[in-house]
Amino acid sequence: MRGHVGMLLLAALASGPAHGYALSAELRRRSGGRLAIVEGSLYPALHRLEAAGLVASSTEDIDGRRRRRYELTADGKAALKEDMRSWEMFKACVDDVLREIP
């Protein structure tokens, strides 16, 4: 799961810019509550993605609070496509192996 946090966050951001909490809520919603990212690792993962140029962040004031909003960059969109392709390949390989279990 830990190795896929980046891809999951990129996927959640593909719907549009969002704050950190909204991203974790979106992941929970899309997975029907089964996929609960450890929230403490959410922001470090976002910072890593930002350092890699895959997401960009900006701040805005909402109700007197400074909030940081994340969005996908062009590189992030390309990385997400590549991650999805790798994931499909991995899934197909595992399926092939499991199919032959007697």
Add this chain to the structure above:
Amino acid sequence: MSDDEQISSYLRRVRSALRVPREQRRRAVEEIRNHLDDGAAAHMRSGATREQAIGLAISELGRPDTVAAEFNDTGAHGSDSTGVPRWLPLLPPLLLFVARIGLLVWSVIWMADGWTLGERATQQAYLLGAVTAGVLSYGAYFSIKRAQSDPAWRWGAWTCTSLALWMIVFPPF
């Protein structure tokens, strides 16, 4: 402990365990604070009391030291937690070492055809200065490397720097 104190205490513990540059630390704490507020609000909408909601939001984030460790692992930091470049303490002892080695070489070249007693004493002083500066440089380097895992070692690096600066301003030999 009041609700706000519960959050403040959590943030304080995260902040004290963070080993990232000052700006990144400020941003991390701000994001966690907002996340806790959002989480607590969501739990209150689901019927929890404020105290319960804050407790749940905190437990979802995880232990403060674990959260801080995740931030600390986000990559190599070029600065310490105060924003000062990590290798800066090495500069004065290293400059002193280079200068002292330069003086030593110069003294060997220019005094090669026979030394007076005074010249020999001068050369010995240059040698002692070079060795001392070398030890201080290594001490600063070693402390900086160790400070990556234990920030308390930063004091070791700055102590070597202070001694080097003292030697530059008031050369003992």
